[in-house]
Amino acid sequence: MKHALVAVIAVGLSGAAIAQTPPANPSPETPAVQGSDAPAPAMPAMPAKGANSFTEAQAKQRIEAKGFTNVSALKKDADGVWRGKAMKGGATQDVALDYQGNVFPH
Numbered sequence: 001m002k003h004a005l006v007a008v009i010a011v012g013l014s015g016a017a018i019a020q021t022p023p024a025n026p027s028p029e030t031p032a033v034q035g036s037d038a039p040a041p042a043m044p045a046m047p048a049k050g051a052n053s054f055t056e057a058q059a060k061q062r063i064e065a066k067g068f069t070n071v072s073a074l075k076k077d078a079d080g081v082w083r084g085k086a087m088k089g090g091a092t093q094d095v096a097l098d099y100q101g102n103v104f105p106h
Helices: 002-019 056-065
Strands: 069-076 082-088 091-097 103-105
Touching: 056 069, 056 082, 056 091
Parallel strands: none
Antiparallel strands: 069 082, 082 091, 091 103
């Protein structure tokens, strides 16, 4: 009985040690330790369709935070994407904001 208890404890402790062992050869694309050196997720090519919970005022603020000015004519389309007009670099352009908060100039 005493040996069985010691064996159970040894197995339990070795399992915890194995779970904490880092991979021997981490992928070069993925940092071994997540942190500030982790690559940023790629920006999607198009606005994502989905239930958009941003209000018009919040959509305008997010678009302005990306350097656009004179944001106007914002309307949410059938795909849940806010679309409107804005200025950047002295030119008026179409802009879109998806439900994930991504801003797309067009």
